Amino acid sequence: MQPSIEPLGDTAAIVKWDGWTSAESLLHVSSLSSSLQAARIPGFEAFVPAFASLTVYYDPYSMDWALVEDSLRKQVLELTVTHRVQGKLVEIPVCYDLELAVDLSELAQLHGMPINEVVRLHSTADYVVQMIGFAPGFPYLSGLPQPLETARRITPRLRIPTGSVAIGGTQTGIYTLETPGGWNIIGRTPVALFQPQNDPPCLLCAGDRIRFVPITLNEFLQQRGSS
Amino acid sequence: MNVVRILRSGLSTTIQDLGRPHLRHFGIVRGGAMDQVSHELANGLVGNLADAATLEMTLSGDELEFSAESVIAITGADLRPVITGAHGQETVVPQHRPVLVRAGTRIRFQTTFRGCRCCVAVAGGFDVPMIMGSRSTYLRAGIGGHCGRTLQSGDELPLGMAGYVPAVIARLNDEDLFRASFLLAPPWFVRPLDLPPPGTVVLRVIRGHHFRSLTANSCAEFWESRFAVSAQSDRMGYRLTGTSLAMELNEERLSEGVSVGTLQLPPDGNPILLMADSAPTGGYPRIAHVIAADLSTAAQIRPGTSVQFQEVTLSQAHSLLRKQRDDLSRSLIMAELLSRS
Numbered sequence: 001m002q003p004s005i006e007p008l009g010d011t012a013a014i015v016k017w018d019g020w021t022s023a024e025s026l027l028h029v030s031s032l033s034s035s036l037q038a039a040r041i042p043g044f045e046a047f048v049p050a051f052a053s054l055t056v057y058y059d060p061y062s063m064d065w066a067l068v069e070d071s072l073r074k075q076v077l078e079l080t081v082t083h084r085v086q087g088k089l090v091e092i093p094v095c096y097d098l099e100l101a102v103d104l105s106e107l108a109q110l111h112g113m114p115i116n117e118v119v120r121l122h123s124t125a126d127y128v129v130q131m132i133g134f135a136p137g138f139p140y141l142s143g144l145p146q147p148l149e150t151a152r153r154i155t156p157r158l159r160i161p162t163g164s165v166a167i168g169g170t171q172t173g174i175y176t177l178e179t180p181g182g183w184n185i186i187g188r189t190p191v192a193l194f195q196p197q198n199d200p201p202c203l204l205c206a207g208d209r210i211r212f213v214p215i216t217l218n219e220f221l222q223q224r225g226s227s
Numbered sequence: 228m229n230v231v232r233i234l235r236s237g238l239s240t241t242i243q244d245l246g247r248p249h250l251r252h253f254g255i256v257r258g259g260a261m262d263q264v265s266h267e268l269a270n271g272l273v274g275n276l277a278d279a280a281t282l283e284m285t286l287s288g289d290e291l292e293f294s295a296e297s298v299i300a301i302t303g304a305d306l307r308p309v310i311t312g313a314h315g316q317e318t319v320v321p322q323h324r325p326v327l328v329r330a331g332t333r334i335r336f337q338t339t340f341r342g343c344r345c346c347v348a349v350a351g352g353f354d355v356p357m358i359m360g361s362r363s364t365y366l367r368a369g370i371g372g373h374c375g376r377t378l379q380s381g382d383e384l385p386l387g388m389a390g391y392v393p394a395v396i397a398r399l400n401d402e403d404l405f406r407a408s409f410l411l412a413p414p415w416f417v418r419p420l421d422l423p424p425p426g427t428v429v430l431r432v433i434r435g436h437h438f439r440s441l442t443a444n445s446c447a448e449f450w451e452s453r454f455a456v457s458a459q460s461d462r463m464g465y466r467l468t469g470t471s472l473a474m475e476l477n478e479e480r481l482s483e484g485v486s487v488g489t490l491q492l493p494p495d496g497n498p499i500l501l502m503a504d505s506a507p508t509g510g511y512p513r514i515a516h517v518i519a520a521d522l523s524t525a526a527q528i529r530p531g532t533s534v535q536f537q538e539v540t541l542s543q544a545h546s547l548l549r550k551q552r553d554d555l556s557r558s559l560i561m562a563e564l565l566s567r568s
Contacts, residue, residue, distance in 0.1 A: 007541055009435075010541055010548065011488075012486045033252075046250070046251040048507055050481065051481040051483075054484075057251065057486070065545070133507065134482075137254060196370045201255070
């Protein structure tokens, strides 16, 4: 089965793996993204991996649609799909102290489990970065244990502090900028995921694997001070 | 070091270049000048490369003071920039041509007479620090441009070294400079971006993936209606009101890539036109995309204006963009030839 390729406006194309499981599509999305990056086809500007699609931005001044479609079709046909994600493993320290984890006790109550059980489940699972979006470096992570799935808050908060680790529906993520947001905040990391002066500016990429390591409030304050 | 000082700030002025188109996979906005045609034109007129940083003034402009003799060009919206003389007489600074201003010159940009965004280029460009490959102000992240924010009174913006002096300026001699009270400008000008006419602005679009999921009524209404650009419109996007559109099915969608120009339909039924500082991904249905050749026009639409959409094919969209780029190159070649004549 081949993915579909269609125009997204007049400056991008979207390659979609509709109806595939998220694990399958992630492998295809990340393989195609890497192979396109390696191919360095002149005229392609950026590749944005999402849950079951890859958006390819091109310069319409140097490529017409026929060339865009042909180049993508060729890459798709020649694609070697790996059997597991190739991203790096990143351990992210998280402080689950109630001082920072403003929605943790409500979430534990909602699921009828003790707080330390929520923390244990959240910090023992293996996660994969499905995509980066919403804000610079914000990772959408799959792999959240099913008992922790929690609907977004009805009224989003206007300001969520940078580093907040949160749960939204079946996913978990990390706020990389102080922004408004509707996810449930269950902890905070001292690690800066978005550092514009660095190259690359973001710590995580689609396909990376994540593990959360619990730390105390003191450790959080120390690590934040030193980073 | 030569600087431009902000004596009084406008409504919302930022430093912009061509943005960060290569970092969209990190969730970083493309950013850059909203009206790229006027940005490139202004840069070309003062002898800068297209990626030099310019000022983008929105609706009402700033009052600027130039610390040194500078070559500038003003394009885009007409903010009727004036220089006030010793006896209070006002001289309007002409647009769409290179202009030489003397050291100490003050230019006061007013509230717009036409258009929404005015672009000011200075030979050498605004030399603010490069961050993630660009000097563009990224307001939401608080980085780039001058301190990551809109300009304020008292700000001093450093200028880079001018690469080459436009021929028309280079040919002026000291005598000309002496005669000129404040500024020197050639009588000619290049063809600017057509500012949107008063009344309804037509934006050309390509259908989006989810257009077919609109109700039959909404499909018809999309082409027939005039949408108002609401006051809640900025560099991130324009909210369009007046006609509420509906999808056949309001299902949850996975986030996917979007583009500058994408028309998204949130559940309230009022479309949002994504502009330069929009996030590169979004989860709302994409009903249409304003073509790249019309994005500079879109950047010049003021809140309150009405817009209507007209369908074109993808190949028409590409031809229109090529024509726009070719016209821009021709204008700049013409400016060079006029400079030498």
